[in-house]
Structure formats: C-alpha cells, structure tokens
Amino acid sequence: MADEPVKVVYHLTEGLDQASRAMSNIRNHLRAEPDTKIVVVANGDGIKFLLTGATERSGRPFDGAVAALASQGVDFRVCSNTLIAHDVPVSRVLPGVRLVTSGVAEVARLQAREGFVYLRP
Amino acid sequence: MADEPVKVVYHLTEGLDQASRAMSNIRNHLRAEPDTKIVVVANGDGIKFLLTGATERSGRPFDGAVAALASQGVDFRVCSNTLIAHDVPVSRVLPGVRLVTSGVAEVARLQAREGFVYLRP
Amino acid sequence: MADEPVKVVYHLTEGLDQASRAMSNIRNHLRAEPDTKIVVVANGDGIKFLLTGATERSGRPFDGAVAALASQGVDFRVCSNTLIAHDVPVSRVLPGVRLVTSGVAEVARLQAREGFVYLRP
Numbered sequence: 396m397a398d399e400p401v402k403v404v405y406h407l408t409e410g411l412d413q414a415s416r417a418m419s420n421i422r423n424h425l426r427a428e429p430d431t432k433i434v435v436v437a438n439g440d441g442i443k444f445l446l447t448g449a450t451e452r453s454g455r456p457f458d459g460a461v462a463a464l465a466s467q468g469v470d471f472r473v474c475s476n477t478l479i480a481h482d483v484p485v486s487r488v489l490p491g492v493r494l495v496t497s498g499v500a501e502v503a504r505l506q507a508r509e510g511f512v513y514l515r516p
Numbered sequence: 517m518a519d520e521p522v523k524v525v526y527h528l529t530e531g532l533d534q535a536s537r538a539m540s541n542i543r544n545h546l547r548a549e550p551d552t553k554i555v556v557v558a559n560g561d562g563i564k565f566l567l568t569g570a571t572e573r574s575g576r577p578f579d580g581a582v583a584a585l586a587s588q589g590v591d592f593r594v595c596s597n598t599l600i601a602h603d604v605p606v607s608r609v610l611p612g613v614r615l616v617t618s619g620v621a622e623v624a625r626l627q628a629r630e631g632f633v634y635l636r637p
Numbered sequence: 638m639a640d641e642p643v644k645v646v647y648h649l650t651e652g653l654d655q656a657s658r659a660m661s662n663i664r665n666h667l668r669a670e671p672d673t674k675i676v677v678v679a680n681g682d683g684i685k686f687l688l689t690g691a692t693e694r695s696g697r698p699f700d701g702a703v704a705a706l707a708s709q710g711v712d713f714r715v716c717s718n719t720l721i722a723h724d725v726p727v728s729r730v731l732p733g734v735r736l737v738t739s740g741v742a743e744v745a746r747l748q749a750r751e752g753f754v755y756l757r758p
Contacts, residue, residue, distance in 0.1 A: 397559035400750070401749040403744060403749075406618045407580045408537070419722075420680070420681075421741075423718045423742070424739055424741045424745070425717075426739070427739035427742040428739070428745075429744065431742070438541070439537060474544075476548075482594050497544045497547070499544060499545045499637070500544070500548040500549045501637060502635055503522050503545070503549075503552065503635060504549070506634070507524075512745055512748035512749050512755065513634045513635070513748070513755045514744055514745060514755070515648070516650065516741070527756070559662070560658060589645070597665045597669075601661075617669045618669035618756070620663075620665060620666045620756060621669040621670045624643050624645045624666070624670075624673065624754050624756060625643060628643040628644070628645075628754050629643070634756070636757050
C-alpha cells in the first residue's frame, strides 16, 4: 500500500482565480512528490479555464499551462452537465480534456472506487 | 466493496449562493448515479438555506428543493453550535432536518467511521 | 479501527476570515470530540494567520488562539513554497508552527498515508 503512488483529485468549481492557484499548487505538488497521480475535475464556474481563449490575470493563456501539466501526466476532466447548463459547445473545450457526465459524481467516484484523496485549491 | 453504494458528504459553510449550487450539484449527482447516498452537513453561514423563509437568488424558497431532495433520500444535518452562536431558534430549522452537536465533527465522523467521501460544492 | 481517534486535516488557503472561522470550528470540534487529532495545513493566503502580528477582524491577535489550540494537541503546518513565493522570512512564522515543503503535498500525504480525513473550513 505505502508504495503505491498517492492519487489526488483537485476539485475546481470557482473560476479563473481558483484555477490559477490550482495550476501553481499542482506544479508545486509534482515538484515535491513527482510520483503523485493528479486528476483535476472541474464543474460549474470551475470549467472556465479549460475553454479556448481563457487567460490568467496576467493575460497569459491557460492552454499552455494545461498542456504542460497534461504532458506530466495530469488528467483534466470537465463536467458535461455544466457545458449544457452554461450553453458551452464541446468545441470550446481544450484538446486533451476528457468529458465526464457529472463532475461531482466523478469526484465522489474517484475517492470511493479508485482510492483518490480530495483537495480543493 | 465495489458494489456498495458510494456515500458522499456535501459540506456547506458559505451561504445561500453555495447552497444554490449544492442543490443543483446534488440533483445532477443523483441523476448520474441514483444509488449514491448523500448527506449534507451545514455549519456557519452554510445553515442559512435550511431556515424557514430562505430563498434562492431567483426568489424561489429553498424549502421545496430541500423537501424534494429529502424525498429522494438525501439527509440534511445542521450544526447546533452554529444555531446557538448565531442565536437562531430551533423552530426556524426546516422540518426533517436533523440537528447534530458539531457540524465539523459530523463531517469528520462520517468520513472516518462511516466510509463517506468528501465534497465541497 | 473504530477505537482509534479520528484524524482530520483542516486545509486553509483563503486568508484571515477563513482562519477565524477555522479557529472557531476547531474549538467546537474538540469540545464535541476531544480525542480528535487535528492537523492544520496552510498554503497560499491561508498562511497569513500564522505570521507574527496577524489579527482577527476584532483586532485580537491570532497568536494566542494558535498557542491555545497547540497546547490542546493541534498541529499547525505551513507551506515553505508559499513563504518563498510570498517573500516571507521564516522568522515571521509563529513559534511552534512546522514548515513543510509543499502544503498541498502534505494535505494529500496525510490522507493517503496517515489515515486523515479532509475538511475545508
């Protein structure tokens, strides 16, 4: 058990400021513990940073940071219910981001069925 | 294990906007995974939506949404310490909502003793 | 298992208002369940209340509340990455507070390796 990698679900629901903090948190997390498996699940306003054209406060687009973390093994999953409720076409979701039916159900499932622990940045 | 229903504690502490999001999240959650056992624990400003007369931004009262989810098996629990600290009489708590001594202790107990996973909407 | 004390990580990331709520939550938690082991992990703006001179809205300094909870067995841990990023010298951290390399990695480790449950006040 103790040798298995730690698995963490980062739950994002608030918007771009929380997403900026999360990107920074995840970079620090992987620098401290490179073997950690991280899945980011976004629902509600948490999905905004995963749409084309989204930028950090500094003006820097999110897509580069997302692609860089994805290349380090971070998975990004977005709630389809939110896309529908917010009238966002799937074509606006960044490449490589996986759709899940319900973000909250996914957060629960990862913990209850796949041994993930929870973290809200 | 894998066949037992997933059990999730939704932890509400912020106020009416978080509660609105939570009602919507829980409806989506149960639509995606109808067998999920959901307990909502509210403390601090999180208790406001469970008091008589509380309304969503749209003006719609919360009591109908709470009763509808309760009829689907969702449990609502409110922190007695908060009621005392905020000087709220128990008579203002919606019918069917259970009092617990400490909301935070209940959130911890459900996870540590009853196999619930955590979710903060 | 059921006889071991419940272990809870309180995750603080927001700032002084969240920290005030957390101090009150933890006091209530320990009053309801005195055997609970509580570790507070602070990163980002969550570290502010653990620096010398920080005060609650009422003007009361945080150091007394932190020392009182520490004397009841609560551990406080602060993220070194945040100290560096916010340019805060270690000398400003309250006595008795432990430094950890990465606050988020610590929150994950406590859950995955030491049986803690999560709570965000």
